[in-house]
Amino acid sequence: MHPNPTPKGAPFYIASGDVESRIVNSIEISPEEFKRISERILEIATEYLQELDGRAIPPTERGTELQSFYRSPPPESGIGLEAITSLSDVVRHSRAHNGRFFGYVLGSGEPVAAATDALCSVLNQNVTAWRSAPAAVTIERTVVDWLAQVIGCQDFRGVLTGGGSSANLMALAMAREAKAPANEHGVRAGDGLAIYASTEVHMSIPKAIAMLGLGRENMRLIPVDESFRMVPEQLEHRMRQDKEKGVTPVAVVATAGTVNTGAIDPLPDVEAIAKQYGAWMHIDGAYGTLGAIAAPQKFEGLALADSISLDPHKWLYQPIDCGCLLYRDVSAAQRAFANSGEYVRVLSDEPIEGYAVFEESIELSRRFRALKLWFSLRYHGFGSFRKSIEKDLLHAQRLGNAIDREPELDLLAPIELSAVCFRYVGNRGMTEPELNRVNFAILRRVIERGHVYLSNATLRSRFCLRGYRRHR
Numbered sequence: 001m002h003p004n005p006t007p008k009g010a011p012f013y014i015a016s017g018d019v020e021s022r023i024v025n026s027i028e029i030s031p032e033e034f035k036r037i038s039e040r041i042l043e044i045a046t047e048y049l050q051e052l053d054g055r056a057i058p059p060t061e062r063g064t065e066l067q068s069f070y071r072s073p074p075p076e077s078g079i080g081l082e083a084i085t086s087l088s089d090v091v092r093h094s095r096a097h098n099g100r101f102f103g104y105v106l107g108s109g110e111p112v113a114a115a116t117d118a119l120c121s122v123l124n125q126n127v128t129a130w131r132s133a134p135a136a137v138t139i140e141r142t143v144v145d146w147l148a149q150v151i152g153c154q155d156f157r158g159v160l161t162g163g164g165s166s167a168n169l170m171a172l173a174m175a176r177e178a179k180a181p182a183n184e185h186g187v188r189a190g191d192g193l194a195i196y197a198s199t200e201v202h203m204s205i206p207k208a209i210a211m212l213g214l215g216r217e218n219m220r221l222i223p224v225d226e227s228f229r230m231v232p233e234q235l236e237h238r239m240r241q242d243k244e245k246g247v248t249p250v251a252v253v254a255t256a257g258t259v260n261t262g263a264i265d266p267l268p269d270v271e272a273i274a275k276q277y278g279a280w281m282h283i284d285g286a287y288g289t290l291g292a293i294a295a296p297q298k299f300e301g302l303a304l305a306d307s308i309s310l311d312p313h314k315w316l317y318q319p320i321d322c323g324c325l326l327y328r329d330v331s332a333a334q335r336a337f338a339n340s341g342e343y344v345r346v347l348s349d350e351p352i353e354g355y356a357v358f359e360e361s362i363e364l365s366r367r368f369r370a371l372k373l374w375f376s377l378r379y380h381g382f383g384s385f386r387k388s389i390e391k392d393l394l395h396a397q398r399l400g401n402a403i404d405r406e407p408e409l410d411l412l413a414p415i416e417l418s419a420v421c422f423r424y425v426g427n428r429g430m431t432e433p434e435l436n437r438v439n440f441a442i443l444r445r446v447i448e449r450g451h452v453y454l455s456n457a458t459l460r461s462r463f464c465l466r467g468y469r470r471h472r
Helices: 031-054 063-070 080-092 117-123 134-150 164-179 204-211 232-244 267-276 289-293 330-337 370-380 382-405 432-449
Strands: 012-016 019-023 157-161 193-198 219-222 248-255 280-284 307-310 323-327 409-411 419-424 455-459 462-468
Touching: 031 080, 117 370, 134 157, 134 289, 134 323, 134 370, 157 164, 157 330, 164 204, 164 248, 164 280, 164 307, 164 323, 164 330, 193 204, 193 232, 204 219, 219 232, 232 248, 232 267, 248 267, 267 280, 289 307, 289 382, 323 330, 370 382, 382 409, 382 419, 419 432, 432 455, 432 462
Parallel strands: 193 219, 193 248, 248 280, 280 307
Antiparallel strands: 012 019, 157 323, 307 323, 409 419, 419 462, 455 462
């Protein structure tokens, strides 16, 4: 802020030799006005939290109504503090993420972490390298180390990301460069390459394969068992077939918490097969991996991976966005991403002050994501988060038990983590197409009522209702 700001909307002049440049409507504000704005916004946020438990989950307005409310020509002149009134409308039109929200694999937005977001924006640190943001880089490296330690992967390093999709993209870029280098000359036509994942793989994996030029037709979808876990024997069979054809295995993607059911692939068995055939082993753990804080026995084999994606904005309840990619070999990240210009050259060879995040990430401009996570973890401690995760796991089991006791409902998948997939079957006289239509109608009606929010999945052609427990 300028120490002697011009009043809002008043013109001011900059002398340039004998010429004065007239600049109208300065965007500078005083510290006092900043405080007034911040206090009012904080009041709105606090009112939202106070009313959250009683709020309907979806807004009552339809899409066309919201379009007409918010779509307008670009504002040429500002309205100053009057603009704050519209923030209450934004709150009213937003989906409430309270304890009755069971849709999607999403954390509930931990308020202590959220309180730091304004400070993060005011500091405006560009977390590219220690040179640019010394405290921010140091804090990020600290929280990444904490995350690695609490899931039993002490030897891993990593970076924070926007979420699991970007972490998975980076992991597969590292895998490609490790097993079939393409950064210099591209993926050559005729190269036989393959990536292996289960039929329950997250949508971000085929998207990343396409973006990396590997081609989705080179993705091998491996069948799953009755618990929706990858079948290792099927993986080994397919990789052996490909080897006989001269195909290079780039990566095997195991999942630690599938998006549909929360299934965890048999990680040690999958890793052994990937190693046997020389493939990179990536674990997409964006949903489930942080569950290892509370239930480490479910995640045996995490530390065998070459890379792991995980999302603190899921099971550490952080506000979006806050993802993470962990990797065993720093040089693999650098081979994939180190390509910088003279304008960002690091000026020190010292290992701390010479550290450049952009040498291990696809991003250059990076928000200070670590601040909220660091503050939240120090405020609450991992012990408190462990108890919350344990509670989520317990509530999912309780819901499953309640469904089992209800003759008109069926569970459609084992409950491994916090995802519960079920459907209404009535007197069990309906055909599968009828069951699908009825459950689709039930979902729409539940969401329209606004009291509870569920999502959906399709498991072996059966449409089901799906609930996640992921609330602090």
